[in-house]
Amino acid sequence: MRLHLVNPSNPLVSIVRLEESRWNRYRVWQPLSLMALAGLTPPEWDVTLLDENVGRPHDQALPLPDLVGITAFTSQAPRAYEISARFRRLGVPVVMGGIHATMCVDEVMPRADSVVTGEADTIWPQVLEDAAHGRLKRRYDGGLAGMDAVRPARHDLLTGDYAFGAIQTTRGCPMNCTFCSVTAFNGAQYRQRSIPEVVREFRSIPERRVLVVDDNLIGTRPEHIARAKELFRALAEANLGKAWVAQAMINFADDEELLTLAAKAGCAGVFIGFESPTAEGLAEVGKRFNLLKGRSLAASVARIQRHHILVVGSFIIGLDADTAGIGRRTAEAARQYGVDNLNTLFLTPLPGTRLWDQMTAEGRLALDRFPEDWKYYTLTFPVARYKHLSRDEAIEEMLACDRHFYAMPRILGRVWKNVWRRRQPLISLCGNLSYRRNLRLNRKVYADFSRECGLGT
Numbered sequence: 001m002r003l004h005l006v007n008p009s010n011p012l013v014s015i016v017r018l019e020e021s022r023w024n025r026y027r028v029w030q031p032l033s034l035m036a037l038a039g040l041t042p043p044e045w046d047v048t049l050l051d052e053n054v055g056r057p058h059d060q061a062l063p064l065p066d067l068v069g070i071t072a073f074t075s076q077a078p079r080a081y082e083i084s085a086r087f088r089r090l091g092v093p094v095v096m097g098g099i100h101a102t103m104c105v106d107e108v109m110p111r112a113d114s115v116v117t118g119e120a121d122t123i124w125p126q127v128l129e130d131a132a133h134g135r136l137k138r139r140y141d142g143g144l145a146g147m148d149a150v151r152p153a154r155h156d157l158l159t160g161d162y163a164f165g166a167i168q169t170t171r172g173c174p175m176n177c178t179f180c181s182v183t184a185f186n187g188a189q190y191r192q193r194s195i196p197e198v199v200r201e202f203r204s205i206p207e208r209r210v211l212v213v214d215d216n217l218i219g220t221r222p223e224h225i226a227r228a229k230e231l232f233r234a235l236a237e238a239n240l241g242k243a244w245v246a247q248a249m250i251n252f253a254d255d256e257e258l259l260t261l262a263a264k265a266g267c268a269g270v271f272i273g274f275e276s277p278t279a280e281g282l283a284e285v286g287k288r289f290n291l292l293k294g295r296s297l298a299a300s301v302a303r304i305q306r307h308h309i310l311v312v313g314s315f316i317i318g319l320d321a322d323t324a325g326i327g328r329r330t331a332e333a334a335r336q337y338g339v340d341n342l343n344t345l346f347l348t349p350l351p352g353t354r355l356w357d358q359m360t361a362e363g364r365l366a367l368d369r370f371p372e373d374w375k376y377y378t379l380t381f382p383v384a385r386y387k388h389l390s391r392d393e394a395i396e397e398m399l400a401c402d403r404h405f406y407a408m409p410r411i412l413g414r415v416w417k418n419v420w421r422r423r424q425p426l427i428s429l430c431g432n433l434s435y436r437r438n439l440r441l442n443r444k445v446y447a448d449f450s451r452e453c454g455l456g457t
Helices: 022-026 032-040 074-089 099-103 105-111 124-132 182-186 195-204 222-238 250-254 256-265 279-285 297-305 326-337 354-361 372-376 391-405 408-420 425-453
Strands: 002-007 046-051 067-071 094-097 114-117 139-141 164-167 209-212 243-248 267-275 310-317 341-346
Touching (some): 002 032, 002 074, 032 046, 032 067, 032 164, 074 094, 074 105, 074 372, 094 099, 099 182, 105 114, 164 195, 222 256, 250 256, 250 267, 250 297, 256 297, 297 326, 310 326, 310 391, 326 341, 391 425
Parallel strands (some): 114 139, 209 243, 243 267, 310 341
């Protein structure tokens, strides 16, 4: 039996297309969810993993599969539907799953032979057995999987187009930020995989650099922090020779022992959501950790960096608290905090989030011709009606933010500082140059977006 697992592309997302720039190898992530499904697939299935983000796969040259599995974030949905339609015309059954299929199941079901909602770990073997016997159900509900059901991903199925491997050690996030669908999809309970199993899978990853895809690596409670320390000790003792990056909240900086252990375990960088430079913006999105009394965000960033760990700061433009000049204020805040890279996104109401419910109720979805308009829901386009910024103003704020932070003198200053302090200078350089290289592409993309959608609303 032959199985194709497909990660669709989005033609609007130029920042991950390798043909645009080889620097993008440092910004394209492996489709770990499909690799995990491959790890759950019985040996009688011959698995091929096709990732369109590293080049559109020439699957026409491959033998016709017996089953196709497609995952998709919301912005990938239109392309996922195209792929599904082509295989179904050829008589190949298609199963679709992932976060968009879970949040928009009624939209997806007519476009696939079967839909898997929730986490597929416990239900995937049943899906394959039913497919092998020609009795696929229209829908399978995976729900929240017990972490003992999670199996190591198949890291042998992908080519060398990626700078980073990928692994997941926890699921779920108790924060429930207004714009984030993680809690709706993975639940609020913080669930951890077995540490010995995580170490074994880490060892199987061929890439020297690894992305830990956990939405919140260290959690929020004392027992979460204790578990993170235990994991870091185990990774350090295993001496795997891996450098890894992860996502965490600013509380990552609050425990000196945690930082020491993370560095010994190979932590090279951490992605932190600062979200807004204003207290009003933080309150709006529910980022209460960043509002703790007496916390200095600059001091927190500096404590992390003293352990030779890079900090990537993420911010959002388009909050109700944002007014003219927010782009420059965001870039200046990132500079004052001392982050090594800045990743700024537009406020985007994704299905399943509290923000989606709010903006839908208020009639604030500017692009709502679904499923066609899903392609713009990449977090890099202004798809909503913002309180104080029109769409063209929001775009100008975004461009101003990136121009200010990624001016060449500032890039050189940050990289030189990292060279001087022996803090991952190569990764810092690649990240900064990748963002700067895509500034020119973004201007063209926004101009095309303006012509297609119209501005001023």
